[in-house]
Amino acid sequence: xxxxxxxxxxxxxxxxxxxxxxxxKDFPIAYExxxxxxxxxxxAILVFHALTGDQFVTGINPITNKEGWWSYAVGPDKAxxxxxYFVICSNVIGGCMGSYGPxxxxxxxKIFGTNFPVITINDxxxxxxxLLDHFGIDKLFSITGGSMGGxxxxxxxxxxxxxxxxxxxxxxxxxxxxxxxxxxxxGRQAITADSNWKDGNYTSNETNPGKGLAVARMAxxxxxxxxxxxxxxxxxxxxxxxxxxxxxxxxxxxxxxxRYQGSVFVDRFDANSYLYITRAMxxxxxxxxxxxxxxxxxxxxxxxxxxxSFTSDxxxxxxxxxxxxxxxxxxxxxxxxxxxxxxxxxDSFLLDVPDFLNALKNFLDKSYEEN
Amino acid sequence: xxxxxxxxxxxxxxxxxxxxxxxxKDFPIAYExxxxxxxxxxxAILVFHALTGDQFVTGINPITNKEGWWSYAVGPDKAxxxxxYFVICSNVIGGCMGSYGPxxxxxxxKIFGTNFPVITINDxxxxxxxLLDHFGIDKLFSITGGSMGGxxxxxxxxxxxxxxxxxxxxxxxxxxxxxxxxxxxxGRQAITADSNWKDGNYTSNETNPGKGLAVARMAxxxxxxxxxxxxxxxxxxxxxxxxxxxxxxxxxxxxxxxRYQGSVFVDRFDANSYLYITRAMxxxxxxxxxxxxxxxxxxxxxxxxxxxSFTSDxxxxxxxxxxxxxxxxxxxxxxxxxxxxxxxxxDSFLLDVPDFLNALKNFLDKSYEEN
Numbered sequence: 001x002x003x004x005x006x007x008x009x010x011x012x013x014x015x016x017x018x019x020x021x022x023x024x025k026d027f028p029i030a031y032e033x034x035x036x037x038x039x040x041x042x043x044a045i046l047v048f049h050a051l052t053g054d055q056f057v058t059g060i061n062p063i064t065n066k067e068g069w070w071s072y073a074v075g076p077d078k079a080x081x082x083x084x085y086f087v088i089c090s091n092v093i094g095g096c097m098g099s100y101g102p103x104x105x106x107x108x109x110k111i112f113g114t115n116f117p118v119i120t121i122n123d124x125x126x127x128x129x130x131l132l133d134h135f136g137i138d139k140l141f142s143i144t145g146g147s148m149g150g151x152x153x154x155x156x157x158x159x160x161x162x163x164x165x166x167x168x169x170x171x172x173x174x175x176x177x178x179x180x181x182x183x184x185x186x187g188r189q190a191i192t193a194d195s196n197w198k199d200g201n202y203t204s205n206e207t208n209p210g211k212g213l214a215v216a217r218m219a220x221x222x223x224x225x226x227x228x229x230x231x232x233x234x235x236x237x238x239x240x241x242x243x244x245x246x247x248x249x250x251x252x253x254x255x256x257x258x259r260y261q262g263s264v265f266v267d268r269f270d271a272n273s274y275l276y277i278t279r280a281m282x283x284x285x286x287x288x289x290x291x292x293x294x295x296x297x298x299x300x301x302x303x304x305x306x307x308x309s310f311t312s313d314x315x316x317x318x319x320x321x322x323x324x325x326x327x328x329x330x331x332x333x334x335x336x337x338x339x340x341x342x343x344x345x346x347d348s349f350l351l352d353v354p355d356f357l358n359a360l361k362n363f364l365d366k367s368y369e370e371n
Numbered sequence: 372x373x374x375x376x377x378x379x380x381x382x383x384x385x386x387x388x389x390x391x392x393x394x395x396k397d398f399p400i401a402y403e404x405x406x407x408x409x410x411x412x413x414x415a416i417l418v419f420h421a422l423t424g425d426q427f428v429t430g431i432n433p434i435t436n437k438e439g440w441w442s443y444a445v446g447p448d449k450a451x452x453x454x455x456y457f458v459i460c461s462n463v464i465g466g467c468m469g470s471y472g473p474x475x476x477x478x479x480x481k482i483f484g485t486n487f488p489v490i491t492i493n494d495x496x497x498x499x500x501x502l503l504d505h506f507g508i509d510k511l512f513s514i515t516g517g518s519m520g521g522x523x524x525x526x527x528x529x530x531x532x533x534x535x536x537x538x539x540x541x542x543x544x545x546x547x548x549x550x551x552x553x554x555x556x557x558g559r560q561a562i563t564a565d566s567n568w569k570d571g572n573y574t575s576n577e578t579n580p581g582k583g584l585a586v587a588r589m590a591x592x593x594x595x596x597x598x599x600x601x602x603x604x605x606x607x608x609x610x611x612x613x614x615x616x617x618x619x620x621x622x623x624x625x626x627x628x629x630r631y632q633g634s635v636f637v638d639r640f641d642a643n644s645y646l647y648i649t650r651a652m653x654x655x656x657x658x659x660x661x662x663x664x665x666x667x668x669x670x671x672x673x674x675x676x677x678x679x680s681f682t683s684d685x686x687x688x689x690x691x692x693x694x695x696x697x698x699x700x701x702x703x704x705x706x707x708x709x710x711x712x713x714x715x716x717x718d719s720f721l722l723d724v725p726d727f728l729n730a731l732k733n734f735l736d737k738s739y740e741e742n
Contacts, residue, residue, distance in 0.1 A: 114619065182589075185589075186593065189589060194566075222550065230549040248489075255556045258560075279619065285607060
């Protein structure tokens with residue numbers, strides 16, 4: 001995959017001390033921007049991507065040739081209107097779309113593999129903070145993201161309380177639950193069970209742990225959809241056949257759908273990155289950073305919060321989003337909250353869910369008018 | 372594993388036409404009994420096991436040396452009181468505890484592997500029906516089972532409407548949902564992704580697809596527990612360490628728990644059997660056998676039904692159990708229903724949940740007094 005010409009990178013010279021204790025420097029952050037930064041530099045929105053996302057938020061992703069992951073929400077006249085706002089998104093460290101990660105080479109020119117340091121959500125946002133200096137932005141207009149993107153939003157405003165005017169965590173949590181960890185561990189076990197994973201050294205061994213990675217993706221994909229949504233979309237519909245075939249091919253549409261999701265994913269994602277990023281999510285526990293008091297994470301910010309959850313999201317259910325609202329309310333923070341009705345599960349934030357997109361647009365545009 | 376001395380088998384001489392069109396005969400059914408059949412032969416309860424269960428319902432399973440899978444419910448003075456009732460349970464065909472399955476040899480003395488016919492829930496109960504003849508039982512006092520056991524209960528009474536006085540499906544469904552199929556497909560993909568699976572011929576290749584089977588088990592295990600139950604039991608508790616280790620070993624207790632569940636499972640279960648039995652579950656759609664009208668499945672029986680669901684079971688949620696109640700009510704059948712409050716998820720039916728065990732005991736004992 002000759003991707004380099006399509007990937008903008010910023011080399012971060014400044015040393016970054018990671019939570020694991022190691023320090024990295026001179027490392028790349030791959031990023032993309034949409035719209036234009038105005039002269040006052042007060043219209044920038046930093047978007048954080050989820051587990052398998054990347055910096056290509058909207059329009060055609062030049063690597064996959066498919067629509068960017070948040071094309072429904074970001075673009076001219078859309079909820080995050082790029083005629084008005086300057087949108088920045090960067091690939092997380094640990095990722096595989098140009099930012100420093102396990103497929104990069106160590107100082108001895110060996111591919112890191114599992115010798116890459118284990119990174120955290122905190123490390124991710126500290127790395128991305130350098131983008132503000134790069135663009136000369138003193139204060140962002142907003143930070144937003146769904147799922148792991150929402151975790152980064154929470155960590156960012158906690159670390160840099162005066163660096164964003166508004167804060168929009170979506171379909172997220174302040175701490176990964178046991179069930180969340182369990183599903184991520186399942187994915188990691190699927191990858192490491194693949195004999196082609198080779199302890200993470202598959203590139204030098206010229207093998208590909210694609211089967212394990214596909215299984216990991218299938219597992220995660222099930223968690224992104226609601227039981228009801230799956231039933232309505234697929235039910236027991238058969239895949240191009242009149243009746244059951246009494247074999248192990250995909251009889252049901254849901255089976256071929258999952259197999260397809262697994263197979264296209266391995267073309268665009270790196271198995272070791274999947275291990276690292278899920279690990280960062282599992283390690284995320286914002287309250288723990290403040291001795292169990294989540295409110296303390298936000299005590300120094302005057303930002304205006306807007307938290308969004310979805311009724312059928314069972315991965316990061318409404319209650320976990322509400323817990324953030326409660327923590328903010330208890331310190332008198334400026335916080336709005338909406339639970340959007342949707343059968344589309346956790347994936348709702350990525351899809352064409354008009355109530356969600358309208359709520360997001362209204363909050364942004366009204367807050368911007370108050371500027 | 373020298374298991375044969377502990378496994379009782381009945382050889383079914385009578386040909387059985389399977390749903391796939393093939394006919395099998397002279398095949399073994401492995402079974403176990405508990406308690407004594409009375410002289411009137413009216414105290415027999417046929418118990419059907421779930422996906423990974425077997426005929427060793429209670430007491431020490433002589434193969435695994437662990438407690439039988441329904442030890443909480445079955446035994447002297449327990450809900451299914453073996454001082455009073457004669458309990459029969461057999462390993463399903465397709466299984467791996469002695470009944471005819473993919474690890475058996477074909478007439479040419481080759482191990483079947485994936486050449487074993489794809490079987491259905493209907494095939495399973497038709498095979499098990501032969502146990503009634505074997506014991507000279509004209510009519511069972513009850514049939515019961517949870518999960519896939521419940522599917523067999525429903526299919527059995529539909530096929531043999533006058534062969535049981537009472538019918539107790541537990542935590543089950545009349546038709547596998549898209550999400551159910553998705554999780555089973557995930558498990559199958561995990562197994563077949565293991566390079567040691569060798570297209571099902573792992574025994575002749577002297578390989579073991581244990582890693583894939585363990586991943587399949589982990590996936591399923593997550594679905595057996597509730598989000599809340601997992602959070603209460605494990606939360607973010609660490610595994611014998613003071614803090615996070617910044618590596619990929621099991622930092623969290625939930626991770627080591629899942630790994631343990633996977634590893635012990637592969638010692639007692641066969642990968643191909645996992646494929647076959649999950650396939651049978653996915654194929655299960657009782658209403659479809661009656662042109663979409665579930666009530667028709669039960670139109671010929673006068674049996675007394677008692678249906679049990681659990682509040683936190685998200686695999687076979689209360690609504691799917693209620694759908695069976697509704698189908699029975701619409702034809703004026705004798706049906707009771709109870710939803711038991713439990714945080715233990717789908718696994719509740721296997722665990723020490725007193726309200727459940729009391730409900731089961733009361734229904735059985737009261738119905739038996741009416742005998």
